[in-house]
Amino acid sequence: MIRLNNNIEIPQMGAGTWTLKGETAQRNVRLALEAGFRHIDTAQMYENEAEVGQGIADSKVPRSEVFLTTKIVPNTMRQGAEAVRQSIDESLKKLKTDYIDLLLIHWPVKDRVRETWQVMEECVQRGKVRSIGVSNFNPHHLDDLLSYAEIRPVINQIEVHPFMSQEENIAYNHRLGIQVEGWGPFGQGDIDVVGHPLLQSLAAKYGKTSSQIVLRWIVQRGLITIPRCKPNHFAENLEVMHFALSDEDMAAVSSLNRNMRSSEVNDPESFPW
Numbered sequence: 717m718i719r720l721n722n723n724i725e726i727p728q729m730g731a732g733t734w735t736l737k738g739e740t741a742q743r744n745v746r747l748a749l750e751a752g753f754r755h756i757d758t759a760q761m762y763e764n765e766a767e768v769g770q771g772i773a774d775s776k777v778p779r780s781e782v783f784l785t786t787k788i789v790p791n792t793m794r795q796g797a798e799a800v801r802q803s804i805d806e807s808l809k810k811l812k813t814d815y816i817d818l819l820l821i822h823w824p825v826k827d828r829v830r831e832t833w834q835v836m837e838e839c840v841q842r843g844k845v846r847s848i849g850v851s852n853f854n855p856h857h858l859d860d861l862l863s864y865a866e867i868r869p870v871i872n873q874i875e876v877h878p879f880m881s882q883e884e885n886i887a888y889n890h891r892l893g894i895q896v897e898g899w900g901p902f903g904q905g906d907i908d909v910v911g912h913p914l915l916q917s918l919a920a921k922y923g924k925t926s927s928q929i930v931l932r933w934i935v936q937r938g939l940i941t942i943p944r945c946k947p948n949h950f951a952e953n954l955e956v957m958h959f960a961l962s963d964e965d966m967a968a969v970s971s972l973n974r975n976m977r978s979s980e981v982n983d984p985e986s987f988p989w
């Protein structure tokens with residue numbers, strides 16, 4: 717568990733649901749909870765909140781034991797505060813819950829962050845949301861938000877994998893008391909992270925998979941991780957909490973950084989959403 721700046725704890729290992737739709741989303745979320753995951757990451761943009769909510773209900777794991785994250789879609793932010801307010805109520809309905817554990821601004825939509833944040837703060841006061849945070853924020857986006865925020869973000873969810881180690885951005889967040897959650901640990905499957913020869917040789921050395929070396933490198937940096945929720949990888953992913961990489965091997969994985977995103981469109985400075 718990682719303790720957030722509002723004293724709430726989040727499981728360091730979660731399950732991400734991007735690209736999962738319909739019955740697959742519902743089934744994978746149920747199976748993840750049955751396998752031992754207690755942290756599920758979705759977003760309005762993923763168009764699977766209803767199935768995620770149903771998967772949680774099907775699992776019979778009490779709602780109070782599940783840490784559930786969703787995110788506000790950029791297009792709704794563009795429509796103004798009332799649209800954001802309504803979208804949060806819709807998320808609650810689809811997710812079949814009366815509270816969201818963590819609500820994030822998905823992308824720093826220009827000129828729309830302030831009013832969105834104020835609605836999110838209002839939702840915390842009303843008990844609809846326990847924690848609020850951001851995603852894909854660079855330091856200057858955080859500085860701007862902190863100039864007016866009454867509630868400090870608990871988390872910044874950003875792209876983190878061996879080719880995009882984000883050292884400076886992470887250090888900046890940590891100095892502000894904001895935890896970092898890494899998305900796309902395997903480059904979303906769009907760039908070949910796990911096939912890198914160094915990761916494969918470390919996998920052989922530790923008797924693990926290349927994916928486990930990546931996830932261990934992330935959690936050993938004190939970050940939260942949300943690899944995609946796929947049953948064929950559940951046991952593999954949970955197991956990374958039970959071994960450690962040497963300092964030397966941690967540094968070797970970090971040296972793979974090349975500031976390479978899984979896709980050019982994922983740059984927060986120029987994102988087109």
Ligand SMILES: NC(=O)c1ccc[n+]([C@@H]2O[C@H](COP(=O)([O-])OP(=O)(O)OC[C@H]3O[C@@H](n4cnc5c(N)ncnc54)[C@H](OP(=O)(O)O)[C@@H]3O)[C@@H](O)[C@H]2O)c1
Nearest residue numbers: 732733734757851899900901902903904905927943944949
């Ligand atoms: N905030 C944001 O803007 C943002 C953006 C993107 C994603 N996210 C969140 O981050 C989560 C993770 O990122 P992602 O889903 O895009 O990509 P990812 O987890 O980096 O990559 C998923 C792909 O990696 C492969 N893979 C290899 N080893 C794996 C393992 N041990 N566990 C799971 N998959 C493994 C899988 O393919 P095979 O099964 O074929 O091996 C899968 O298709 C998302 O699901 C979403 O919740 C957030």
